[in-house]
Amino acid sequence: MGRKLLFDKAHIENIRYYDVYRANGGYGSAEKALKSMTPDQVLDEVKKSGLRGRGGAGFPTGMKWSFIAKPEGVPRYLVCNADESEPGTFKDRYLMEFIPHLLIEGLLISSYTLGANTCYIYIRGEYAWIPDILEEAIADAKKNGWLGKNIMGSGFDLEIYVQRGAGAYICGEETALIESLEGKRGNPRIKPPFPAVKGLYDCPTVVNNVETLATVVPILRIGGEEYAKYGTGKSTGTKLISACGNINKPGVYEIEMNISVEEFIYSDEYCGGIANGKRLKACIPGGSSVPILPANLLLKTAKGEPRMMTYESLADGGFATGTMLGSGGFIVLDEDQCIVKNTLTFARFYHHESCGQCSPCREGTGWMERVLKNIENGKGKMSDIDLLWDIQRKIEGNTICPLGDAAAWPVAAAIRHFRDEFEWHVLHPEEAQKRNFGLAHYADPLEIAAPAAV
Amino acid sequence: MAEEQKLFKVKIDGITVEVAPGTTILNAARQIGGDIVPPAMCYYSKLQGSGGKCRTCLVKVSKGSEADPRPMPKLVASCRTTVMDGMEVANITSPEVLEARKGVVEFLLLNHPLDCPVCDQAGECHLQDLGYEHGAEATRYEFKRRTFDKVDLGDKIQLHMTRCILCYRCVFTADQVAGNREHGVLGRGEHAEISTYLSKNLSSPFIGNVIDVCPVGALTDKTFRFKNRVWFLKPVNAHRDCDNPKCCGKTVLWMRGDEVFRVTARKDKYGEVEDFICDTCRFDKKEAKDWVIEGPRKIERQSVISANHYVGVNKPKDTLVEVLDGRQPKLLMDIHSISQVNRPNIDLSQIEGPAHSDDFNK
Amino acid sequence: MFSEEKLNKVKEIIARYPQGRQKSALIPVLHLAQGEFGGWLSTETMDYVASLLQIKPIEVYEVATFYSMFNLQPVGKHVFEVCQTGPCMLRGSDNIIDYIKKKLDIGVGETTKDGLFTLKAVECLGACGYAPMMQLGKHYKEHLTPEKVDAIIEECRANAN
Numbered sequence: 001m002g003r004k005l006l007f008d009k010a011h012i013e014n015i016r017y018y019d020v021y022r023a024n025g026g027y028g029s030a031e032k033a034l035k036s037m038t039p040d041q042v043l044d045e046v047k048k049s050g051l052r053g054r055g056g057a058g059f060p061t062g063m064k065w066s067f068i069a070k071p072e073g074v075p076r077y078l079v080c081n082a083d084e085s086e087p088g089t090f091k092d093r094y095l096m097e098f099i100p101h102l103l104i105e106g107l108l109i110s111s112y113t114l115g116a117n118t119c120y121i122y123i124r125g126e127y128a129w130i131p132d133i134l135e136e137a138i139a140d141a142k143k144n145g146w147l148g149k150n151i152m153g154s155g156f157d158l159e160i161y162v163q164r165g166a167g168a169y170i171c172g173e174e175t176a177l178i179e180s181l182e183g184k185r186g187n188p189r190i191k192p193p194f195p196a197v198k199g200l201y202d203c204p205t206v207v208n209n210v211e212t213l214a215t216v217v218p219i220l221r222i223g224g225e226e227y228a229k230y231g232t233g234k235s236t237g238t239k240l241i242s243a244c245g246n247i248n249k250p251g252v253y254e255i256e257m258n259i260s261v262e263e264f265i266y267s268d269e270y271c272g273g274i275a276n277g278k279r280l281k282a283c284i285p286g287g288s289s290v291p292i293l294p295a296n297l298l299l300k301t302a303k304g305e306p307r308m309m310t311y312e313s314l315a316d317g318g319f320a321t322g323t324m325l326g327s328g329g330f331i332v333l334d335e336d337q338c339i340v341k342n343t344l345t346f347a348r349f350y351h352h353e354s355c356g357q358c359s360p361c362r363e364g365t366g367w368m369e370r371v372l373k374n375i376e377n378g379k380g381k382m383s384d385i386d387l388l389w390d391i392q393r394k395i396e397g398n399t400i401c402p403l404g405d406a407a408a409w410p411v412a413a414a415i416r417h418f419r420d421e422f423e424w425h426v427l428h429p430e431e432a433q434k435r436n437f438g439l440a441h442y443a444d445p446l447e448i449a450a451p452a453a454v
Numbered sequence: 455m456a457e458e459q460k461l462f463k464v465k466i467d468g469i470t471v472e473v474a475p476g477t478t479i480l481n482a483a484r485q486i487g488g489d490i491v492p493p494a495m496c497y498y499s500k501l502q503g504s505g506g507k508c509r510t511c512l513v514k515v516s517k518g519s520e521a522d523p524r525p526m527p528k529l530v531a532s533c534r535t536t537v538m539d540g541m542e543v544a545n546i547t548s549p550e551v552l553e554a555r556k557g558v559v560e561f562l563l564l565n566h567p568l569d570c571p572v573c574d575q576a577g578e579c580h581l582q583d584l585g586y587e588h589g590a591e592a593t594r595y596e597f598k599r600r601t602f603d604k605v606d607l608g609d610k611i612q613l614h615m616t617r618c619i620l621c622y623r624c625v626f627t628a629d630q631v632a633g634n635r636e637h638g639v640l641g642r643g644e645h646a647e648i649s650t651y652l653s654k655n656l657s658s659p660f661i662g663n664v665i666d667v668c669p670v671g672a673l674t675d676k677t678f679r680f681k682n683r684v685w686f687l688k689p690v691n692a693h694r695d696c697d698n699p700k701c702c703g704k705t706v707l708w709m710r711g712d713e714v715f716r717v718t719a720r721k722d723k724y725g726e727v728e729d730f731i732c733d734t735c736r737f738d739k740k741e742a743k744d745w746v747i748e749g750p751r752k753i754e755r756q757s758v759i760s761a762n763h764y765v766g767v768n769k770p771k772d773t774l775v776e777v778l779d780g781r782q783p784k785l786l787m788d789i790h791s792i793s794q795v796n797r798p799n800i801d802l803s804q805i806e807g808p809a810h811s812d813d814f815n816k
Numbered sequence: 817m818f819s820e821e822k823l824n825k826v827k828e829i830i831a832r833y834p835q836g837r838q839k840s841a842l843i844p845v846l847h848l849a850q851g852e853f854g855g856w857l858s859t860e861t862m863d864y865v866a867s868l869l870q871i872k873p874i875e876v877y878e879v880a881t882f883y884s885m886f887n888l889q890p891v892g893k894h895v896f897e898v899c900q901t902g903p904c905m906l907r908g909s910d911n912i913i914d915y916i917k918k919k920l921d922i923g924v925g926e927t928t929k930d931g932l933f934t935l936k937a938v939e940c941l942g943a944c945g946y947a948p949m950m951q952l953g954k955h956y957k958e959h960l961t962p963e964k965v966d967a968i969i970e971e972c973r974a975n976a977n
Contacts, residue, residue, distance in 0.1 A: 394557030
């Protein structure tokens with residue numbers, strides 16, 4: 001069994017309620033921080049832990065916190081990003097539903113560290129039943145003296161509020177989230193200024209993912225240095241992976257970042273292998289926006305080394321032969337799945353979720369969807385594949401926020417690694433309506449699947 | 455006495471300029487002027503918060519600053535990125551920038567109707583200029599274009615949403631210049647549109663300025679619609695003593711003969727108005743006698759308006775006599791009555807239809 | 817018009833934000849209003865919300881049209897929002913949508929004649945591990961099969977009577 005830090009007590013019945021959580025050592029980290037540590041000491045522990053943002057970008061959390069501006073007399077805010085919307089990702093939902101106090105405790109320690117007296121949890125609107133769970137947990141924490149004025153006699157005050165979104169993927173982008181929290185359209189802001197200087201209500205603000213903030217609790221419990229001993233290299237600690245697609249055991253798993261991708265997919269402790277005795281064709285290991293990899297490149301890097309479930313190993317080879325750990329939305333495709341159709345659903349998703357503010361994303365995402373739809377429906381031309389490549393290239397890096405990149409990457413990677421499947425769709429339009437391209441050579445030993453130069 | 459502000463040195467396409475801290479790359483480039491100024495479709499220096507959306511002004515920062523010389527990883531919107539001391543920027547000298555800009559132009563034109571022949575903005579349209587200077591000759595888009603119905607925003611302003619490029623300038627104008635904003639951007643993504651939601655009339659006394667800030671023909675002046683082509687009109691500077699204390703009363707009249715076809719604010723060479731004007735000046739003062747005319751207005755944009763401009767044109771001297779050593783050129787005589795060049799006995803006015811060489815060989 | 821109780825709820829929501837930032841309450845109050853006034857937001861409802869929060873009506877329209885959870889047209893009593901994005905597609909969401917279409921004799925985006933059901937195909941709802949799935953009101957219905965869909969429809973019909 002892999003070591004657990006977040007889910008170590010998840011199996012305990014009723015752990016979602018305050019009494020059970022507290023009886024099992026809950027709020028111990030908060031107590032330690034408030035009673036025996038200064039905010040700077042907590043920050044030091046977080047820095048030492050090597051914790052990286054769990055929302056997708058993987059930015060070092062300690063560093064992000066140290067950027068927050070501290071002008072005299074201006075309030076600071078902590079905003080918890082619970083707008084989990086990246087297709088394939090559903091880990092934060094699990095955490096909030098089943099161990100809400102872990103998040104509340106994390107928010108308390110983080111707010112204390114940042115000197116924020118108000119904290120908002122911005123949760124996606126579709127998770128309509130979770131605010132009730134969180135609000136109940138907040139009320140219980142408050143009743144027991146963990147929120148409100150002068151918490152545990154430390155002189156520190158904190159209020160936590162839950163804010164529901166209303167259906168917009170883009171609000172997972174931190175500045176769009178802030179706009180939405182201010183009661184506006186979720187249009188991302190143009191950076192700089194960054195939220196650490198000018199965020200919510202123009203005040204210094206830190207926006208962190210649910211998992212990131214919850215992880216602060218075990219870090220304080222065992223200490224930053226001890227935490228850093230978990231995992232591999234710069235991928236310290238554990239990571240929640242939400243596994244889905246054609247596997248035997250979809251669900252949320254906490255992994256220590258030292259296991260291989262192969263172990264994660266095939267061991268009974270995690271995904272339990274490919275469903276229905278099928279073979280693995282491809283995988284998107286970090287949420288829909290990260291590059292898709294064919295089976296052979298997924299299990300081994302281009303250098304022939306086993307690929308590990310770490311930030312570095314998954315990114316090994318750059319976009320040519322690698323991908324990203326992203327948000328940990330692990331989507332597995334079996335041999336019966338069509339890459340073109342899968343890519344089309346993601347293109348449709350990003351088209352649907354584009355805020356429409358900047359032109360490359362507003363116009364380009366819809367264009368890609370339409371071209372892909374043609375190819376999928378047997379109306380594609382060979383030149384469409386190059387056209388798609390060119391459209392994604394002109395979106396990537398040229399937009400206000402990363403949604404443009406998120407829309408471009410899946411299309412680019414699908415063409416990069418599965419170009420012959422696209423070509424087959426174009427050349428055999430009628431056959432492609434009846435059957436799928438199948439596994440083809442995508443699981444063959446590596447030398448065959450050298451990256452196509454497109 | 456305040457200390458003298460230290461200026462930042464910034465190099466754009468190899469040309470160095472010194473600007474005050476806080477200046478954007480775009481404005482630094484405008485201080486240099488000429489070809490190296492990035493095009494801007496959404497940025498408007500008089501509107502707070504504008505810019506960053508259209509992505510036409512993307513540039514490459516090849517050196518961040520003297521202190522931190524690392525280049526910026528992505529192209530940046532020059533209208534919203536401030537300069538640092540020692541920054542080096544590539545605009546037209548960067549193939550990457552030109553390629554990206556070409557892409558942006560294609561995106562902007564993807565759903566644009568290209569109805570320039572019937573569009574009032576033609577001849578002073580920034581998207582026309584942009585397409586001409588930075589775009590490709592054809593689109594690769596093979597799908598149905600997005601269309602919207604035309605909407606009247608009151609009896610003076612027409613909204614032609616199909617042409618809109620969502621620069622948000624009119625929204626900022628309504629907020630910051632007109633006050634009492636009644637329209638905004640509704641819908642999301644590709645379906646985003648400028649609208650009042652309820653087809654309301656816009657009613658602020660300064661709302662007409664949305665027409666001037668619109669870079670395309672999405673918002674046009676209904677009192678001028680289809681009356682004339684801008685390049686057939688003569689723009690003149692004029693002013694009047696406007697009662698509205700917020701209105702500068704300084705305008706451009708677009709005239710033909712003595713007739714005033716339309717009134718606009720005065721725009722600089724980047725197409726930005728110098729001072730906003732009120733709707734009374736814009737819509738209700740359509741006679742030359744309402745105005746004190748100062749003289750011809752130079753339109754500095756590279757449009758056809760400037761192509762046949764009369765400013766600076768010298769009246770031709772009657773030089774022919776000099777050139778011909780005093781000989782009177784016969785060509786200038788009434789060619790329809792007598793042709794001495796050909797056969798004096800042939801009366802051209804008697805020939806039916808166009809004259810032919812055969813007519814002179816009879 | 818909100819009841820006394822709901823008005824208190826609005827006040828409570830506004831109190832979460834600093835003075836003068838009551839616009840932050842817009843999305844929560846719109847949720848409240850949509851739940852209260854027939855499952856959709858009419859112009860009157862939005863104007864009412866604007867007056868409650870002392871903001872301009874256009875600011876409400878801008879927001880209401882941006883977020884996909886706000887209905888600007890009346891919808892059926894039960895809205896089936898079936899996810900169709902990648903992970904759900906891999907597990908057969910297309911078949912579920914087809915099954916519901918046939919069963920209720922409506923297309924995607926349509927409402928049954930009795931006004932009971934509306935079918936929507938939506939994008940990722942964050943339940944990829946429990947696919948195929950749909951949102952029904954406040955809750956998720958996961959691991960859908962035709963039999964499960966039948967049971968859900970029956971349950972909705974029973975509740976309607």
